[in-house]
Amino acid sequence: MTAPARVVVVHPSDEMYGADKVLLEVTGILRAGAAGTPVDVHVLLPDDVDYPDRLLSTELTRRGVPVDVVALPVLRRDYLGLRALPGLVRRAWSTWRLLRRERPDVVYLSTSATLAVAPLARAVGARTVLHVHETWSGTERRLLGPLLRACGTVLAVSRPVADALPLPAGRATVVHNGFDVPVTTPGRAADLRAELGVGDDEVLALVASRWNAWKGHDVLLEAWAGLARTDLHLAVLGAPPPSGGTVDVPTIVRGLPDPTRVHVVGERTDVADWVCAADVVLVPSTRPDPLPTIAIEAAALGRAVLASDSGGLPDIVDDGRSGALVATGDAAAWCAALTRLDRAELVLQGEHGRGVYAERFRREAFRDRFARAVAGALDEGEHVPTSRGTR
Structure with a gap:
């Protein structure tokens, strides 16, 4: 009798944003037997950034998924200088030793930030699946492109993401993310609006x-700042990232002509309740956003979406029907779009968004697409007994 396929999952953060939520779906699909193949999943998270709440690892542990926080060569923007290179090499060496000890059949790299692990996985004889959530720029294509050669299977969350990769046409498989409709607390939406005074x-x-x-x-x-309307309120959830460039939201808000209508809420775990409290969800990304989870969750919960017209957002938002697309990075266009918002129309757009979600982004559809895409990596070769190695 053969052992289950052994999959090591490498992920660059311990939060609960878009790619983190996708990882939860992926681990569930793999453990349930993607493409009919039983799978033993082990998740590796990085130790180079402090995530005080450890939201992802806590949820994985609750679901019975083994998790280790270890030294990983995560490709963060803060590490691109020569001074950071020795540390990156040390983490790569540590990861190679760990993989040699684990001897996985497959290494699943959850984002482009983990791509430095691909040649290490290949060196220990593992097949590699890369899941690309980012739209690569010219710099990323030059720097990361050579590492793609170590990846047997490449998944992209949208067609623009796939097209930006330095790969032959059709080499990357497009798999749109999908989720269950987020769970909400009855009556909480009304309470949140009341708390803000809306x-x-x-x-x-x-x-x-x-x-x-x-x-x-x-x-x-x-x-x-340019709005003349006084019946609009804005709730801002989130916080600065643990690394990389950021926007000082509280300082900008304090300098607005009327800061009383902008509510900086901060990080919350009840995001779905906030979506239900809102009339419209905004996604104003200034560079191509691959496939933002918040836009999909808004559609699932029947909320209209006002979003930039780039990246994977046109795959989620039907312009004029489930929301509207706005010129990317154009503050004047955003001001005009916000000025045109009509609450009754937003309700109708939100209902259309439910249909978009049901057609394109249900968890069942994602599960089927993902399982088909990784079937080759999981089925290739014979799985040998678990005596191959121990954790």
């Missing part, structure tokens, strides 16, 4: 993401 005849917009430099908070708040 009236029944007012419009509440929500932006919920890390305050990364490219997520567009600066553009959105510039647009907000």
Whole structure:
């Protein structure tokens, strides 16, 4: 009798944002027997950044998934200088030794930030699956492109993401993310609106993401400063990222002509309740956003989405039907779009968004697409007994 396929999952963060939520789905699909193949999953998370709440590892542990926090060569922007190279090499050496001890059949790399592990996995004889959530720029294509040669299977979350990779056409498989409809607390949405002082005849917009430099908070708040309407409120969820460029949201808000209508809420675990409290969800990313989870969750919960017209967002938002697409990085265009918001129309757009979710982004559809895409990596070769190695 053969042992289950052994899959080591490498992930670059311990939070609960887009790619983290996808990882939870992926581990569940693999453990359930993707493509009919039983799988033994072991998740590796990095130790180079402090994540005080450890939201992802806590949830994985609750689900019975083994998790270790170890030295990993995560490709963060802060590590691109020569001074960071020795540390990156040490972490790569440590990871190679760990993989040699684990001897996995497959190494699943959950984002491009883990791509430095690909040649290490190949060196120990493992097949490699890379899941790309990012739209690569020219710099990333030059720096990361050679590492793609070590990846047997490449998944992309949207067609723009796949097209940006330095690969032949069709080499990357597009697998749109999918989720169950988020669980909400009955009555909580009304309570949240009341806490903010938003009236029944007012419009509440929500932006919920890390305050990364490219997520567009600066553009959105510039647009907000130009609004003449007094019936709009904005709730800002999230916090600065643990590394990389950021936008100082609280400081910008304090400098607005009327900061009383912008509510900086901070990090929350009840994001779904906030989505239900809102009339519209905003995604103002200033560079191509691959496939933002918050936009999919908004559609699933019947909320209209106002989003930048780049990246994977046009795959989620039907312009004029489930929301609207706005010129990327154009504060004047965002101001105009916010000025046009009509609460009754937003309700109708939210209902259309439910249909978009049901058609494109249900968890069942993602499970089937993902299982088919990784079947070759899981089925290739014979799985030998578990005496091959121990953890």
